[in-house]
Amino acid sequence: MTTLELLGVSKVYRGGKQAVDGLTLRMGPGLLGLLGPNGAGKSSLMRIAATLTRPTAGQLLFEGQDAVRRPEPLRAALGYLPQDFGVYPNLTAREFLAYLAAAKGVPAGRARTRIGELLELLNLTEAGKRPLGAYSGGMLRRVGIAQALLADPKVLIVDEPTAGLDPEERARLRTLLAGLAMERVVLLSTHIVSDIESVAGDIAVVAGGRLLCRGTPDELLAQVAGQVWEVTAAPGDVPALQARHTVSRMVRTPGGVRIRLLSPTRPYEGALPLTPDLEDAYLAAVGAGGAR
Template sequence: MKLEIKGLTKAYGKKQALKGLNITLTEGVYGFLGPNGAGKSTFMNILTGNLQATSGQILYDEEDIVKLGRNFRGILGYMPQQQALYPNFSATGFLSYVAALRDMKKSRAKERIPKVLSQVGLSDVAEEKICSFSGGMKQRLLIAQAVLDEPKILVLDEPTAGLDPKQRIAIRNLISEISAGKIVIIATHVVTDVESVANRILLIREGEMLADSTREELNASLSGHVWELQVPEEQLERVVGREDYLIGNISREGKILFVRVISDKEPDDYVFMSVRPGLEDVYLYYFKE
């Protein structure tokens, strides 16, 4: 199973949303990480058939997905960012509706719906109206509809948007559980969404791929660039104002602040120590935000 993106571009007038993406994906979980406006959603809308590319192509096992048409959509599961749900439907009713849209046989839908509701932990509210669901429950229902027909490719757009930390962890664990045997693409700007579940991290900015690597390799690439400074509180503004520092975390012990900075040069003031880079440091370094 292989998904190849070759020279993919998308233009909106003079604006280039995608600038010649080239990626090869096989079985595994991929984190598409980038700020809002980076091109993540544009790419996913092309992959799911909601947008037409300006140039380039996407191949699934050497065949163009545009030519595959309905056959490709049959192996694709998509969880949109927006919770476009019908509030007066029950969870079972909504999944039955999705099954009908996907032309699933009634016998298969009847078999699959209880299974996916169990997978996402919604069996006990299967007949309750969606309007009574919490944000986390709605996100789990969106995942349920995406995996209803056992897709080979699963696309998740900001799967934990608007959720509290406990719900985020639950959704990430669920993604890990359902990812076996699939190509899973998670598009997000939230580092923690992909840090623990993605096999590979793809960094995208302004329609261009900046990096395609493992988390460990990306972190290692910043070795010797991340520092913790001990800064008197009255001098914090001086440190924050330096153009050669990207500021990460700031913590306090009494009147001393511990400031995590990313810099291409070793600090030349204050007491400091080199610290191990993390994916949040990588994000700051590549996207400067």
């Protein structure tokens, strides 16, 4: 079974900025959703997992072997889509993927077959002969997924893959990644709760470079059971409520501002209990982590 483990990993950049702080993640086949706010250290962690950045401390193990000292086995088994994925705009998708396949050492005959398979999988066959400069953002992200899958990797790491996509493209990409995770270790990083709530059975929440919690969606929801409330307030009272509680959403109505908030006990007389959702669990974890 393919395994990827980050054990007590820390990363301190020049100048003393600590991006990752003693974080441990163990992964097997399936999709792990790495959820956290911007600046949480997710991209640094992904770069360490992809052997692009050496950790300041801790271990990276691929199938039980040290992938910091010997990164070649992991790199040979890895597909990686960074957050900022660049292309050559004058090349077609087929030309670009052929160029990357050669760089990855995929034989030319196998590359042609594989590129055709991936363009079909990603619904890009008709666009495959068009210059990449004419592609939409969603199409470019799909090309990014294609290049990550060229060598049929055992490990797939994707950093903020839905950034800049419209809702339809985001849903299509989430479904694709869920399907790919059936046979691979897939690590998906995002700050958007909806990107993982429907596809990840395993979610890790990070902030400040630390792992705050990890579990199935049901386990994370159980941690905030009885802590989600709805209150209706006058507009002038909203700032005080926001200062006192974590507010997940607000809707202005003719009767006042309807507010969904987190509180371990009933915050006000007349507050109505609500069933928590994954965004509530995420905000509770991040709020508690920031209070440490």
